[in-house]
Amino acid sequence: MKDIALPEALAGAHARLEHALHEAGRPLDAAALLAVSKTQPAARLRQAYQAGQRAFGENYLQEALDKQVALADLTTSSGILSARWSRTRPAPWPNTSIGSTAWTA
Numbered sequence: 540m541k542d543i544a545l546p547e548a549l550a551g552a553h554a555r556l557e558h559a560l561h562e563a564g565r566p567l568d569a570a571a572l573l574a575v576s577k578t579q580p581a582a583r584l585r586q587a588y589q590a591g592q593r594a595f596g597e598n599y600l601q602e603a604l605d606k607q608v609a610l611a612d613l614t615t616s617s618g619i620l621s622a623r624w625s626r627t628r629p630a631p632w633p634n635t636s637i638g639s640t641a642w643t644a
Contacts, residue, residue, distance in 0.1 A: 545583070546590035549574075553591075571630070581609035588613050 540570075543551070549556035556572055576584050576595040583596060584606055 545586050549592055551588045576606060581606050585610060585613065603631060 552572055556570060557567060560567055571594050572592070573596045574584075574587055574592050575597075577598050587595075588610070595603075595606075597606070604630055605628045
């Protein structure tokens with residue numbers, strides 16, 4: 540299997556999403572590509588950001604927050620990176636939750 544560079548892979552994924560939205564008769568802003576950042580280092584996320592990706596998904600809030608700190612220089616027009624939790628629940632150890640988070644740059 541050919542190793543595709545991240546910018547080209549993202550461009551292809553965005554093109555497939557736009558095609559699917561067009562085929563379904565939906566507006567282009569009806570869906571967004573969420574890049575899964577789990578197990579990816581901050582440098583790889585920086586590369587994705589530089590290629591135009593703005594929404595990232597992470598399984599653990601702490602990992603998302605660590606990456607947000609590492610990528611603090613990448614900001615939105617509001618000047619912040621935002622994180623949103625969903626489906627959280629208490630974990631069996633103190634001061635921890637389990638769930639998923641999505642963050643946008």
